[in-house]
Amino acid sequence: MPYDPSAFPPFAVTVDLVVLTVRRHALCALAVRRGEPPFQGRWALPGGFVRADEDLAQAAARELAEETGLRAHDPSTPAQDNGAHLEQLATYGDPKRDPRMRVVSVAHLALAPDLPAPRAGGDASNARWAPVEELLQQGGYGRDGEPVAPLAFDHAQILADGVERARSKIEYSSLATAFCPTEFTVGELRRVYEAVWGVALDPRNFHRKVTGTPGFLVPTGGTTTRQGGRPAQLFRAGGATLLNPPMLRPEV
Amino acid sequence: MPYDPSAFPPFAVTVDLVVLTVRRHALCALAVRRGEPPFQGRWALPGGFVRADEDLAQAAARELAEETGLRAHDPSTPAQDNGAHLEQLATYGDPKRDPRMRVVSVAHLALAPDLPAPRAGGDASNARWAPVEELLQQGGYGRDGEPVAPLAFDHAQILADGVERARSKIEYSSLATAFCPTEFTVGELRRVYEAVWGVALDPRNFHRKVTGTPGFLVPTGGTTTRQGGRPAQLFRAGGATLLNPPMLRPEV
DNA sequence: ATCATAGTCGTCTTCCTGACGATAAACACT
DNA sequence: AGTGTTTATCGTCAGGAAGACGACTATGAT
Numbered sequence: 001m002p003y004d005p006s007a008f009p010p011f012a013v014t015v016d017l018v019v020l021t022v023r024r025h026a027l028c029a030l031a032v033r034r035g036e037p038p039f040q041g042r043w044a045l046p047g048g049f050v051r052a053d054e055d056l057a058q059a060a061a062r063e064l065a066e067e068t069g070l071r072a073h074d075p076s077t078p079a080q081d082n083g084a085h086l087e088q089l090a091t092y093g094d095p096k097r098d099p100r101m102r103v104v105s106v107a108h109l110a111l112a113p114d115l116p117a118p119r120a121g122g123d124a125s126n127a128r129w130a131p132v133e134e135l136l137q138q139g140g141y142g143r144d145g146e147p148v149a150p151l152a153f154d155h156a157q158i159l160a161d162g163v164e165r166a167r168s169k170i171e172y173s174s175l176a177t178a179f180c181p182t183e184f185t186v187g188e189l190r191r192v193y194e195a196v197w198g199v200a201l202d203p204r205n206f207h208r209k210v211t212g213t214p215g216f217l218v219p220t221g222g223t224t225t226r227q228g229g230r231p232a233q234l235f236r237a238g239g240a241t242l243l244n245p246p247m248l249r250p251e252v
Numbered sequence: 253m254p255y256d257p258s259a260f261p262p263f264a265v266t267v268d269l270v271v272l273t274v275r276r277h278a279l280c281a282l283a284v285r286r287g288e289p290p291f292q293g294r295w296a297l298p299g300g301f302v303r304a305d306e307d308l309a310q311a312a313a314r315e316l317a318e319e320t321g322l323r324a325h326d327p328s329t330p331a332q333d334n335g336a337h338l339e340q341l342a343t344y345g346d347p348k349r350d351p352r353m354r355v356v357s358v359a360h361l362a363l364a365p366d367l368p369a370p371r372a373g374g375d376a377s378n379a380r381w382a383p384v385e386e387l388l389q390q391g392g393y394g395r396d397g398e399p400v401a402p403l404a405f406d407h408a409q410i411l412a413d414g415v416e417r418a419r420s421k422i423e424y425s426s427l428a429t430a431f432c433p434t435e436f437t438v439g440e441l442r443r444v445y446e447a448v449w450g451v452a453l454d455p456r457n458f459h460r461k462v463t464g465t466p467g468f469l470v471p472t473g474g475t476t477t478r479q480g481g482r483p484a485q486l487f488r489a490g491g492a493t494l495l496n497p498p499m500l501r502p503e504v
Numbered sequence: 505a506t507c508a509t510a511g512t513c514g515t516c517t518t519c520c521t522g523a524c525g526a527t528a529a530a531c532a533c534t
Numbered sequence: 535a536g537t538g539t540t541t542a543t544c545g546t547c548a549g550g551a552a553g554a555c556g557a558c559t560a561t562g563a564t
Contacts, residue, residue: 009304010262013345013356052261052354056345091343091358093265093308102304104265104356106343187510205553207512212551229510230560245551439541457522459543481541482529497520 011093012103015060016047016155018089018162019068019110021129022179022195027166028129029159030067031151035126038099039152043135045159046127047105060086060108067127070112084112085178089162097154109162111178132163167196172246174216177237183220185232186210199250209247215240263345264355267312268299268407270341270414271320271362273381274431274447279418280381281411282319283403287378290351291404295387297411298379299357312338312360319379322364336364337430341414349406361414363430384415419448424498426468429489435472437484438462451502461499467492 019030031043046067050059061072064086072086086108093104115129136159138150150156170176170193177184179192190206210216217235225231271282283295298319302311313324316338324338338360345356367381388411390402402408422428422445429436431444442458462468469487477483 008264008266008301011265011302011356012260013263013265014260049260050263050345053347055347056343056356088342090340091308093302093358095305095307104263104308104358106345106356185511202553202555203511204513204555208514209552211512225510225561227510228562229508230512232511248552250553437542454522454524455541456524456543456545461521463543477530477541479541480531481539482543484542500521502522 009102012098012101013050014047014103014105015050015056015063016045016092016105016107016158017060017063017067017110018045018107018159019064019084019112020132020162020166020179020196021112021114022192023114023129025191025195026131026133027163027195027198029132029135029162031128031130031135032067033126034152042149042152043130044152045107045155050106056088056106057086057108060088060106060110064108064110068112068115070110070115072110084110085175086110089158089165092154092158094154105158107158107162109165111166111175113179113181132159136160136163167249170196170247171249172243174237174241174243180237183222183224183234183236185224185227185234186217187227187232189217189235193247197249201250213240213243214238216243261354264350264353265302266299266355266357267302267308267315268297268344268357268359268410269312269315269319269362270297270359270411271316271336271364272384272414272418272431273364273366274444275366275381277443277447278383278385279415279447279450281384281387281415283380283382283387284319285378286404294401294404295382296404297359297407302358308340308358309338309360312340312358312362316360316362320364320367322362322367324362336362337427338362341410341417344406344410346406357410359410359414361417363418363427365431365433384411388412388415419501422448422499423501424495426489426493426495432489435474435476435486435488437476437479437486438469439479439484441469441487445499449501453502465492465495466490468495 017030021028030046032046034040034042034044046063048059048063050056054062064070064072064084071083073083089107089109091104091106095102097103097105134148135151136156137148138156141147151159166175176189176192176196179196180188186207187203189210190201190203193206194201215238218238220234220236222234223231224234269282273280282298284298286292286294286296298315300311300315302308306314316322316324316336323335325335341359341361343356343358347354349355349357386400387403388408389400390408393399403411418427428441428444428448431448432440438459439455441462442453442455445458446453467490470490472486472488474486475483476486
């Protein structure tokens with residue numbers, strides 16, 4: 001078939017972000033309140049249109065910076081600075097996912113250490129970190145007893161897919177360090193795994209596993225006592241990106 | 253920002269397919285010859301525009317049927333019929349990836365058993381199964397001494413990503429059975445792993461592993477001798493989709 | 505001083521894997 | 535019929551990794 005510019009329907013292309021962090025022992029995602037219809041007033045994932053001259057990864061990094069101030073580091077340059085990890089998640093293109101028009105959204109997954117405070121266009125009341133279970137429970141009641149509306153569009157599905165990606169990826173990669181600040185302790189890293197997986201891990205076996213995996217952790221020499229108890233060694237993320245053998249997620 | 257239909261640039265959205273199969277002990281991908289510019293005469297991955305009323309998965313299934321005659325089975329209805337496995341791979345949206353216009357391509361990965369013959373719009377000379385190493389080597393010479401042109405667009409990258417996805421996914425899932433016909437032997441399944449990974453596996457340990465994993469293989473009672481040697485038991489794919497513990501890919 | 509908390513080192517058992525010997529059942533020869 | 539070849543299948547053994555859990559250490563709180 002010859003090339004015919006009228007042969008294809010026009011689409012709008014957006015990027016949506018699943019930004020995850022660990023706060024107070026819970027896996028949290030960034031949500032923004034929608035200011036206009038459709039779904040006005042409802043919570044949604046941050047995102048926006050891809051510009052005409054922009055790559056998808058660039059658009060995702062730009063949105064991430066606009067919403068959180070985080071720089072994304074290039075995936076080819078792993079965890080050195082305290083920028084966020086950013087990767088493409090999946091693409092959602094149901095014809096009816098946006099009632100206004102045909103929109104294809106390329107969702108991205110970002111993992112960040114605990115941050116001071118979200119900012120959505122300068123208005124803090126329109127952005128928040130919320131535990132993912134709270135955002136995913138449809139039509140229930142939140143911790144404060146307020147009714148919880150489901151996320152706008154198909155964002156509950158996107159968030160669920162992003163959480164599942166994070167849960168499986170920390171098994172066989174060193175990605176859990178993306179949730180930690182530059183220097184962290186073994187206990188802090190363990191609490192990341194526990195929050196993301198929602199399980200309790202044996203501190204002794206965990207310590208043996210992570211310190212025994214070459215390239216995973218690099219001791220910085222310092223110690224800290226910010227968690228109480230005996231001072232703990234401080235580590236930085238090592239160069240290894242793949243864990244072999246993987247960290248095993250407990251059954252059930 | 254209020255909704256403004258002129259606020260976003262229009263995109264064309266396509267699906268491209270990485271269709272993999274195992275033929276003659278080699279991992280092969282389906283390639284089609286381009287009939288029009290750009291890249292006229294070069295080999296490319298099959299694909300096409302997403303229609304206005306079509307979901308992305310529907311578009312991919314339609315293209316797969318057009319190119320190969322294969323029905324894709326729904327991911328929620330695993331390996332029963334001899335349809336192909338189809339899943340979304342990744343999305344490619346570099347502004348310059350298509351010189352004509354802004355095209356975002358949602359690549360999909362399909363795994364199929366060895367098929368009679370490809371058909372691309374009825375013209376067999378414009379479609380072929382080629383070993384992935386042959387398609388991925390840039391500017392070398394093929395088995396027959398002819399110069400090999402690299403794949404059109406960014407399809408070499410897409411193919412490489414698809415192959416990598418397949419290689420890693422057969423580690424921890426029962427997806428390797430998607431390369432096999434409905435009934436197959438342990439040896440045939442082993443040859444799938446060997447072709448996809450490009451390694452030799454110990455037949456005895458492989459046999460112990462796959463027959464010892466509950467839900468992976470279901471004996472059908474029959475035997476076959478189509479490989480020569482002692483008759484082998486026939487199996488069908490069991491209901492299990494996740495392999496735990498995974499099949500280990502040898503180092504090197 | 506005592507307790508609570510968190511970190512770190514060991515031990516033991518169990519399971520899984522890799523290496524590899526041995527047997528079984530077909531076919532192709534001579 | 536006998537012999538060799540090929541593929542399938544069962545068994546054995548050693549090494550490594552993980553789960554369960556005891557023991558000890560170093561802080562702060564009471």
